[in-house]
Amino acid sequence: MSAPAAPPAAAPTVLCRGLLFDLDGVLVNSTPAVERVWRAWAVEHGFDPGEVAGRALGRPSLETLRHYLPHANHQLENEAFVRREAADLDGVEAMPGAAALLQALPPEAWAVVTSCTRPLAEARWGAAGLPRPRHWVTSDTIAHGKPAPDGYLRGAEVLGLTPADCVVLEDAPVGIAAGKAAGARVLAVTTTTPAAALWAAGADWLAPGCAALRLEHTTPTLTFTLESALPPPPTNN
Helix, strand or coil: CCCCCCCCCCCCEEEECEEEECCECCCEECHHHHHHHHHHHHHHHCCCHHHHHHHHCCCCHHHHHHHHCCCCCHHHHHHHHHHHHHHCCCCCEECCCHHHHHHHCCHHHEEEECCCCHHHHHHHHHHHCCCCCCCEECHHHCCCCCCCCHHHHHHHHHCCCCHHHEEEEECCHHHHHHHHHHCCEEEEECCCCCHHHHHHHCCCEEECCHHHEEEEECCCCEEEEECCCCCCCCCCC
C-alpha cells in the first residue's frame, strides 16, 4: 500500500505595518512598453537590444544611460528618454489583483517606490487606472536608485515607519537588493523574472503576483495570507 499523500502546506501569513510597492511589473504591466523603448534606443545607438533591455529592468533610466553613454549630457539624454517612455503607453495596464489590493488597503499604509521619474510614473499610473497613492517615491526625489536602498528608506520614512516594519513588493533582483539593503522584508513576484533569480537575490517570499495576497486584517497590523506562494529551492547539504 502506498504511503498517504502529505497534506498541502499551509499558506504563509505575512504581517507588517506598511507596504512599499515597486511600480513596473508589480502594480502596472508596462514591461512590453519598457522593452520596446529600450530596444529601439539600443538599436539607434549601436548596442545589443537584449542586453540593454535586460540591464535596464528595475533601474532608473538615468543610471542605464550613464552606463552606456559615459560622456554624454546625461540630464538631457534622460529628459528625452523619459518623454519617449511617457509617449509609449500602448498595452500599459494594471497587473491582475493590483486594483483590488490597493482598494482594500488603508491609504496611509502604502507607498509607491519606483525607478521612474514622477512624470513617467504618473503617465503609467493613469493608463492603468489604479487608485491614486497618497505617497510617491520616484527616482527624481532620491540621490541613488536601486539597488541602493535610498528609495525604500524614504518609502518607510514617508509612512512614519522603520524599514523593518515594512514589506517591499518587487519583481527584479536589483529591487530586492534595494529592499533588503534598506532593512525591509521582500515579497517578490514572478511577473518578469524567473523564480530562481528572485530567490538568489534574497527574496523572503515568492508569489505569482498581487492577486496572491489576501488581506485578512488591517489592525493592529496588516495581515495577509499568501496564496499560491512558491516554495524556496531545496538546499544542497
